[in-house]
Amino acid sequence: MGRGRAPCCEKVGLNKGSWTPEEDLRLMAYIRKYGHANWRALPKQAGLLRCGKSCRLRWINYLRPDIKRGNFSKEEEDAVIRLHGALGNKWSKIASCLPGRTDNEIKNVWNTHLKKRLPKSEDQQSSPSSSSSAVTDRGESKAEAEAEPSEAGAVEAAALDDRIEIPVEPDSPDLWEMLDDDQVVKPLPCSSSSSSSTTTVVLKDPMEEMPDISIEPELWSIIDDDELDVAACNVESSGGEGERWLACLEKELELELWGGSGDAVANGHQEMAAEVVEGGDPVTCYFQRSLSSSSSLAPSR
């Protein structure tokens, strides 16, 4: 092993600053397909000129599909104030009590709105002694709110009205391996009407919470360069370019991941995994593969 602490990434030649739509696309596509087991290796495998740390931050604070966007409600603000009184500047702890809100977002809201709104005396008022009765905006106990997100399933699921239900072959372990925990709400037993050999997995709909992104024409040509058949998406034009792009991404990924039939799709994933190991660009590979198999994957509508 090397001496001393290695830098988190090779800083030279890496992009900094705001993320471009193409970078977002690459990161989303990669994580949805392969997850984020190793942030350090992720940028290279995803073909991103970014530090792993930067990718992680972008995913957690912006691209994660369960991010709640928009202004904080009064209840959320109250919860932040109470929790800050109990926990102090433990933004990640506070964020864990507010599903869909990130530590960064809460920190910003506190520093820009809530801190100055509080009377000076009230800064000390919400003391940790009140923590036993500290409740979130939904009235759950603090202990409950701090439970693992996956264990707060009922609460989380209640906030997710729109989902994608996808039949998955139970005897395709590689498919299950690729299911990101963040994406899976819960497995559902199949109804009697559906095939007895499949299990339905409920994914959060990433389209639901996505911000509007205006897409430069250049991005389409970039995607075209990767041979993504945009026209095949056939998304209604009323959705706007951002929605069109995201819907296209969603459709492509879902179709490639789940829409194909059985073994062919599973074999494709194994091949792709091998390409990743060999240092290829999985996103580009994905798009290229998508094209080559588009005849069987093309949406019918």
Add this chain to the structure above:
DNA sequence: AACGCGATCAACCGCAAAAAA
């Protein structure tokens, strides 16, 4: 219309903790 200023928020930086070797 132009300028200055404050507010907002995404992203970066450095450190510490946790995990792995």
Add this chain to the structure above:
DNA sequence: ATTTTTTGCGGTTGATCGCGT
């Protein structure tokens, strides 16, 4: 048990926007 690597956290910065003068 120690060292190295990776991840996560909190503080801070910088770009952008909107409002007032």
